[in-house]
Structures are given as structure tokens and as C-alpha cells.
Amino acid sequence: MSRVLVVGLGAIGGYAAAVLSAGGADVSVLARGRTLEVVRASGLRIAGGPDEVTSHPTVLDSLDGAGAFDVVLLATKAPDTADVVATFADHLAEDGVVVALQNGVGRGATVSELLGRDAGLDGVVYLEARMEEPGVVTFLSGARRFELGDPSRPAAERAEPLAQALRDAGLNAVASPDPQTAAWRKMVLVATANSMTGATRAMFGDLIADERGRAVARALLREGAAVAAADGADLGPDFATEAFDFLVDVGPGLRSSMLHDVERGRRTEVDTLNGEIVRRGDDLGVPTPSHAVMQLVIGGVPTRS
Ligand SMILES: NC(=O)C1=CN([C@@H]2O[C@H](COP(=O)(O)OP(=O)(O)OC[C@H]3O[C@@H](n4cnc5c(N)ncnc54)[C@H](OP(=O)(O)O)[C@@H]3O)[C@@H](O)[C@H]2O)C=CC1
Numbered sequence: 657m658s659r660v661l662v663v664g665l666g667a668i669g670g671y672a673a674a675v676l677s678a679g680g681a682d683v684s685v686l687a688r689g690r691t692l693e694v695v696r697a698s699g700l701r702i703a704g705g706p707d708e709v710t711s712h713p714t715v716l717d718s719l720d721g722a723g724a725f726d727v728v729l730l731a732t733k734a735p736d737t738a739d740v741v742a743t744f745a746d747h748l749a750e751d752g753v754v755v756a757l758q759n760g761v762g763r764g765a766t767v768s769e770l771l772g773r774d775a776g777l778d779g780v781v782y783l784e785a786r787m788e789e790p791g792v793v794t795f796l797s798g799a800r801r802f803e804l805g806d807p808s809r810p811a812a813e814r815a816e817p818l819a820q821a822l823r824d825a826g827l828n829a830v831a832s833p834d835p836q837t838a839a840w841r842k843m844v845l846v847a848t849a850n851s852m853t854g855a856t857r858a859m860f861g862d863l864i865a866d867e868r869g870r871a872v873a874r875a876l877l878r879e880g881a882a883v884a885a886a887d888g889a890d891l892g893p894d895f896a897t898e899a900f901d902f903l904v905d906v907g908p909g910l911r912s913s914m915l916h917d918v919e920r921g922r923r924t925e926v927d928t929l930n931g932e933i934v935r936r937g938d939d940l941g942v943p944t945p946s947h948a949v950m951q952l953v954i955g956g957v958p959t960r961s
């Protein structure tokens with residue numbers, strides 16, 4: 657694989673960068689603050705899990721003079737996307753691609769829109785991880801699977817060869833045959849687990865140990881699955897039930913990237929997740945009252961002028 661740039665060196669970006677760099681890929685990471693200092697001095701570490709490693713990618717504090725990259729793995733939180741795309745837009749090779757390793761639907765298309773060219777791919781990630789201290793990604797749970805979806809071209813053209821190259825460097829990457837369904841499947845899960853944990857600051861297992869928590873989770877999953885189906889995703893008739901069982905199987909300790917943001921006092925992805933379900937539900941005539949409540953609780957009530 658040719659030159660890879662990872663932008664957003666947190667839990668997911670750090671995990672992918674560490675695995676790929678240890679696997680021999682030519683990986684650069686754009687870092688800042690304390691993470692920049694630590695990774696430059698001591699490398700990037702995955703703590704725990706089957707990919708435990710310390711690796712040494714090229715560490716950049718700016719892209720000045722860095723040349724062009726063939727693959728950008730974009731792993732900031734969704735609200736930071738426009739800012740970071742502007743920083744690397746001039747450093748993407750002519751036929752380069754950007755994989756948005758982000759929760760949500762239409763993330764690759766959003767990147768393409770911002771770039772003004774068809775270069776964005778979806779990256780649906782099944783991995784629970786946290787950067788608890790700068791430069792150290794703690795593996796928590798999950799299949800460590802990275803699903804690449806091309807919203808505009810057949811998988812054989814870009815997603816499959818890229819997934820193969822990432823696999824060759826040690827990352828568990830696969831190409832999605834149906835990117836829209838793949839993105840919605842994860843969207844419905846995280847809009848449920850992330851908002852419930854973010855709104856209550858509780859672990860998902862504790863929430864669904866209570867009948868009221870189980871009822872809220874089921875309502876969020878049902879509404880999300882109904883919007884996904886109306887939007888054309890092929891989740892199957894029992895998805896809401898299967899998704900509930902999946903979240904239970906993840907284990908009682910499931911926290912979420914949104915809970916991490918709430919704990920750190922950071923902006924959350926509630927608008928990208930629950931807000932997007934509400935907007936699409938409105939457009940498609942599907943009621944989404946539970947997601948609207950989460951959007952208001954976590955995102956805040958808009959002030960009246
Ligand atoms: N964590 C998880 O378990 C999972 C997360 N996801 C999804 O993956 C995506 C990334 O999440 P996650 O890894 O948890 O997020 P993190 O908050 O851990 O990491 C985001 C990183 O982006 C960096 N960043 C933000 N803005 C900029 C900028 N302008 N320039 C350079 N770096 C910037 C942040 O740096 P700084 O800290 O300095 O602000 C931080 O290091 C999200 O969409 C999330 O929903 C998907 C599956 C699981």
C-alpha cells in the first residue's frame with residue numbers, strides 16, 4: 657500500500673495507525689498537543705487485546721512539505737470533519753481516497769462534498785477503544801473490524817483493493833457489498849447505546865438491567881430501524897431485536913465514545929447520530945420521538961430569540 661495519513665489521532669485513528677504501522681505500511685499521523693509529544697518520544701501504543709503493540713509511524717505536526725497521500729484515514733469526531741478536511745485537502749493524491757472512520761450515515765459522501773470531488777468512503781468500525789492517556793489506545797471490546805463502503809462506485813473498484821491492502825498490513829478490513837445498509841446497521845446501534853450512556857453517564861449494562869432502560873433501548877432501536885428501512889437499508893425484519901441482543905452480548909461494561917465526550921466536557925456526536933435519525937425520519941414520514949428526546953437532553957434545547 658502507498659502512503660497513508662491518519663488524521664484524528666484518538667481511539668480509532670490511533671488504533672488503526674498503530675496496527676498498520678506495525679504491519680509495515682507507510683503511515684504518517686497528524687497529531688497535536690500532548691499526543692504529538694508523547695507519540696514522537698515513545699511511539700503509539702495499543703494496550704490490551706489481540707493487537708497489543710507499540711509502533712512508530714511518522715509523526716507530523718503540520719502537512720507543510722509532507723507531499724501527497726494516497727489514503728487518508730479520517731478519525732476525528734464528526735463535528736470536526738470540515739475543519740480537518742480543509743487541512744489535508746491539498747495533500748490528497750489525484751486518485752487518493754479518504755475513509756471516514758466515523759459513526760453515522762453518509763460520512764464518506766460528506767467528505768466528498770467538502771473536498772469537491774468523489775474521494776470519500778465510509779468506514780464502519782466495530783471496535784470499542786479509548787485514548788485514556790496521550791499516545792495510548794486502550795482496547796475495550798469488539799471484533800476490531802473495519803468495513804469500507806464506497807457510496808458512489810462498485811466495491812471492486814476502490815473499496816475491495818483498499819481493504820485487501822489494509823488486511824495485508826494487519827488491519828481486519830473488509831469491503832461492504834451494501835455500504836448504505838452497513839452504515840445504517842451501525843448507526844441504529846450507536847444512536848441507541850451512545851445516547852443512552854451519554855445522557856445518563858451510566859454503563860449500558862447497568863441501564864438495561866432495569867426494565868425502563870430496556871424499554872428505552874428497544875424504542876430507540878425500533879425507531880432507528882424504521883427510519884433505516886424507509887431510507888432503503890436492508891436490515892431485515894428482526895433487526896431491532898437482533899440489535900438489542902448484540903448490545904447485550906457486548907457485555908455489561910459497554911460505555912461509548914459519546915459517554916467519553918460527555919465525561920471530558922466535549923461536544924458530542926448527538927446531532928450526527930440521533931439528530932440525523934430525527935431529520936431523516938421527518939423527511940420520510942417516520943416518527944422518532946425517542947431520538948428527539950435524546951437530541952434535546954444531550955445536545956440542549958435551542959434558545960428562543
Ligand atoms: N471510540 C470508539 O470506541 C469508537 C468510536 N467510533 C467513531 O470513531 C470516530 C472517532 O472517535 P474516537 O476515536 O473515539 O474519538 P477521539 O475523541 O478519541 O479522537 C478524535 C481525535 O481527533 C483529534 N482532532 C480533532 N480535531 C482535530 C483537528 N482539527 N486536527 C487534528 N486532530 C484533531 C482529537 O484531538 P484532541 O484530543 O487534541 O482534540 C482526537 O485525538 C467517531 O465518529 C466515533 O463515533 C466508532 C467506533 C468505536
Ligand SMILES: CC(C)(CO)C(=O)C(=O)O
Pocket residue numbers: 759781783784785845846849850910911912913914
Ligand atoms: C463501541 C461502540 C459500538 C459503542 O456503542 C461505538 O461505536 C462507540 O462507542 O462509538
